[in-house]
Amino acid sequence: MFQLLLLLVAVLPVSTEGGEIFWGTESKPHSRPYMAFLEIYESKSDKFRCGGFLVREDIVMTAAHCNGRNITVTLGAHNIKKQENTQHISVHKAIPHKNFNSKTLVNDIMLLKLKHKAKLNGVVKTIVLPKSQDQVKPGQVCTVAGWGNLPNCSLPNTLQEVNLEVQKGQTCQVMYKNYKDSIQLCVGNPKEKKATGKRDAGGPFVCNNVAQGIVSQHHCTGQLPEVFTRISSFLPWIQETMKLLQQP
Numbered sequence: 001m002f003q004l005l006l007l008l009v010a011v012l013p014v015s016t017e018g019g020e021i022f023w024g025t026e027s028k029p030h031s032r033p034y035m036a037f038l039e040i041y042e043s044k045s046d047k048f049r050c051g052g053f054l055v056r057e058d059i060v061m062t063a064a065h066c067n068g069r070n071i072t073v074t075l076g077a078h079n080i081k082k083q084e085n086t087q088h089i090s091v092h093k094a095i096p097h098k099n100f101n102s103k104t105l106v107n108d109i110m111l112l113k114l115k116h117k118a119k120l121n122g123v124v125k126t127i128v129l130p131k132s133q134d135q136v137k138p139g140q141v142c143t144v145a146g147w148g149n150l151p152n153c154s155l156p157n158t159l160q161e162v163n164l165e166v167q168k169g170q171t172c173q174v175m176y177k178n179y180k181d182s183i184q185l186c187v188g189n190p191k192e193k194k195a196t197g198k199r200d201a202g203g204p205f206v207c208n209n210v211a212q213g214i215v216s217q218h219h220c221t222g223q224l225p226e227v228f229t230r231i232s233s234f235l236p237w238i239q240e241t242m243k244l245l246q247q248p
Contacts, residue, residue, distance in 0.1 A: 024162030024194065029078040032145050034127035034211075035159060036060045037077050038202060040068035049155070051146040051203030053211055054126045057117040059245060061238075062202035063214050063229065064096035064110040073114060076123040080147060081157040087124060089114045095241050097234070104178040108216040108229045111238070113245040127204060127211045130232040134212065136185060138168045142207035144215055148200030155199065162196070164205070165189040167225045176227060183233040185213045188224040195224055 036052035038060075052062035052073065060073055071091040077084055096110040118124055136142070145161040167188065169181030179186070187205065188195055196203075196215050205213030205228050213228035231238075 024160060026156075027078070027145055027159040027161045029159075030076070030123040032159065032161070032206075033076065033123050033125040034204070035075075035077070035145055036062070037074040037080055037147055038062060038066060039072045039074070040066055041070040041072075042068050049147060049199045050201050051148070051199075051215065052112065053204040054118060054124070055111075055129060055211070056126060056242065057120060058114045059242060060091075060112040060114065061204075061211070061214065061231075062110050062112060063105075063108045063216055064100040065102060065105060065108055065216075066202045067094055067096050067110060071112060073112065075118050076121075077159070079158045085123060087118055089116060089118065091115070093245065095245070097237060105216050105227070106178060106180060107183065107234075109214055109231070109234050109237075111241050111245065127206070128209060129235070129238065130210050130212055132232060132235050134210070134232050136166050136207055136212045136230070138166050140166045140207060142166065142187075142205050142212065144196055144200065144203055144205055146196065146200035146203040146215065148197035148203075162194050164194055164196075164226075165192070172225055172227055175225070179227060183230050184216070185228040185230050186225045187213065187228050188226045190224040193224070195226060 034053045038050040038052050041047045050066035052060040055061045073089050075087045077086045091112045092115045093113040097107040100107045164187050167186040172179040172186035200215050203215045204211040217226045
């Protein structure tokens, strides 16, 4: 019986429900100048937030499920409730991956063309994307930042960040029937009880100053491991879409 319990603990996903989720710490102000705060409007009274990251002066990358009728991007922010030297830019065009599945969150990636170029400075910068041969390895520890829910599901005003460990793909394949290791990343060590929160979706998973993943899951109470989009698998689509967005 004890062996059976051990097996169940090893196989079942771990939920950090009940305040056990450990989000990490508040980021040093403006230490992640590529971060974008997204406000997505479905109607005048219905809006939600996501994260994103600046990959070109006029393009933000985020998750496809962060799409909406109107999207406003804020760059250069730390405390979104304070007056800061931020740039607020509306989205001219949003292009989610054509094979995005809103139920399984497969191909959860989207590019946003801004109405005008951002002014790059000390608090607004682009982040590097991976090369095709880049591989994130199990055991590697990388960072996620965002303005998503805290343990009590409240929304913070300041940018938060957490270090998460990459897991073996087999771990997520056991837990999530739609997991595809070729295009997704399995992230988060259940023993550490660290996870992203709801509304962190769309933010970058950064390894050695390179954006390797996109936060895809969006639970209020974390379930570990989590599934992120593997950016290196989408480089041909990214390059093709960026060329398309260069057209007037």
